[in-house]
Amino acid sequence: MSAQYLKNIEFEKALKLSELVEYQPGQVVSRTLVQNNHVGVTLFSFDKGEQISSHASSGDAMVNVLAGKARITIGDKEYTVSEGESIVMPNNVPHALYAEEQFKMQLTVVFPY
Secondary structure (H helix, E strand, O other): OOOOOOOOOOOOOOOOHHHOOOOOOOOEEEEEEEEOOOEEEEEEEEOOOOEEEEEOOOOEEEEEEEEEEEEEEEOOEEEEEEOOOEEEEOOOOOEEEEEEEEEEEEEEEEOOO
């Protein structure tokens, strides 16, 4: 068997990513699928009103919205993203996220080599 780079996910099975993280009252829940020096892939669920405060990353980050709606601040600009939409947050630019309603996303971060 070859090495497996993904974790916390079933192989060879059709899955709905939005069903792999559950909402918890007053919490942000995460499930890491990949984390190494080059890439991170994490699923998140946010209860309404939960947030991740402003921070920056050394990698480019892409949010794919799986359910709900959130407000994402990138630098000094605000964006509202909803199910089916994606947005890229460039490396080294402060960004923050606020769940306007219950919200699920897949976060992919690609780090410099």
